[in-house]
Amino acid sequence: MHLRADHSVARALTIAGSDSGGGAGIQADLKTFTAFGVFGASCVTAVTAQNTRGVQAIHDVPTDVISRQMQSVFEDIRPHSIKVGMLSNVATIKTVARELQRADLKNVVVDPVMVAKGGAPLLTADSTDALLAEILPLAAVLTPNVPEAEVLCNFSIRTIEDAKEAAIQLKRRGPRIVIIKGGHAAWGDSREDSARDLVYDGRAFTTFATRRVPSTKTHGTGCTFSSAIAACLALEMSELEAIGTAKRYVYDAIVAAAQWDIGAGHGPIDHTASVEWRRGFTAGKDYDL
Ligand SMILES: Nc1ncnc2c1ncn2[C@@H]1O[C@H](COP(=O)(O)OP(=O)(O)OP(=O)(O)O)[C@@H](O)[C@H]1O
Numbered sequence: 552m553h554l555r556a557d558h559s560v561a562r563a564l565t566i567a568g569s570d571s572g573g574g575a576g577i578q579a580d581l582k583t584f585t586a587f588g589v590f591g592a593s594c595v596t597a598v599t600a601q602n603t604r605g606v607q608a609i610h611d612v613p614t615d616v617i618s619r620q621m622q623s624v625f626e627d628i629r630p631h632s633i634k635v636g637m638l639s640n641v642a643t644i645k646t647v648a649r650e651l652q653r654a655d656l657k658n659v660v661v662d663p664v665m666v667a668k669g670g671a672p673l674l675t676a677d678s679t680d681a682l683l684a685e686i687l688p689l690a691a692v693l694t695p696n697v698p699e700a701e702v703l704c705n706f707s708i709r710t711i712e713d714a715k716e717a718a719i720q721l722k723r724r725g726p727r728i729v730i731i732k733g734g735h736a737a738w739g740d741s742r743e744d745s746a747r748d749l750v751y752d753g754r755a756f757t758t759f760a761t762r763r764v765p766s767t768k769t770h771g772t773g774c775t776f777s778s779a780i781a782a783c784l785a786l787e788m789s790e791l792e793a794i795g796t797a798k799r800y801v802y803d804a805i806v807a808a809a810q811w812d813i814g815a816g817h818g819p820i821d822h823t824a825s826v827e828w829r830r831g832f833t834a835g836k837d838y839d840l
Pocket residue numbers: 575667668695696697732733734735746747748761762763764765766769770771772773774776798801802805
């Protein structure tokens with residue numbers, strides 16, 4: 552376990568859906584926290600029957616049970632950071648927002664999960680307004696992929712300029728930092744073989760890229776990225792250090808997964824990849840990790 556400056560153990564909470572296949576959701580988040588030496592607690596918002604081939608069933612956890620899980624963790628475990636993933640529907644969004652407001656924590660990383668890699672919806676179509684109005688103002692870091700940013704902003708993102716405009720619009724909704732993830736597209740990047748994420752802090756655009764790994768074993772990359780950022784914030788890293796470190800960890804976990812063979816569909820990434828601490832980033836620059 553890693554300690555904070557005051558010698559306390561770093562603690563993080565994930566509020567997300569359970570993935571029975573073990574690659575995404577709560578399972579990916581807890582594995583990621585452990586890889587970073589951070590103690591992980593959880594609040595399950597939905598139970599999915601899922602594997603690498605797709606989502607077979609979803610059971611939404613009743614909102615009073617979601618509230619109670621969050622209260623139980625806040626009362627006793629007192630996390631230093633929170634990752635928010637699958638929220639399923641408007642009632643769950645409102646419940647999670649209410650409990651987060653009460654807890655008043657500053658390190659909340661929001662991954663606005665909408666659709667699983669296989670195409671199954673993980674959020675009802677009428678939830679966008681509630682997500683924008685209730686969850687975004689509570690986020691320190693917001694991590695949409697390109698399709699999610701398109702839904703939240705209601706325009707299509709084809710170039711880096713479109714992505715910058717989306718980041719500016721989403722930042723106005725309240726997050727300290729907006730990251731438009733480039734896992735889904737090579738938008739505006741001169742290197743087609745790179746996966747570049749755009750980071751906006753309200754003043755400057757910073758980008759973080761790695762080589763794009765030509766792999767189908769990328770189930771849970773978004774969950775892992777956001778929980779790695781939450782882990783780094785619990786460890787008192789700056790936001791840019793957290794993002795750079797998380798980005799490199801996801802890349803290493805995708806590369807490591809090439810060695811294994813789990814499931815017949817979109818395989819999971821390897822959370823046992825080692826963590827390398829990345830420091831010394833300056834806002835406004837482009838980084839190749
Ligand atoms: N093939 C790849 N090679 C390298 N990096 C990748 C690849 N795919 C995704 N990434 C990186 O993984 C992180 C998560 O991005 P991605 O766009 O896949 O999120 P996501 O779509 O929300 O994930 P998920 O499908 O798990 O919800 C980003 O930092 C992205 O750049």
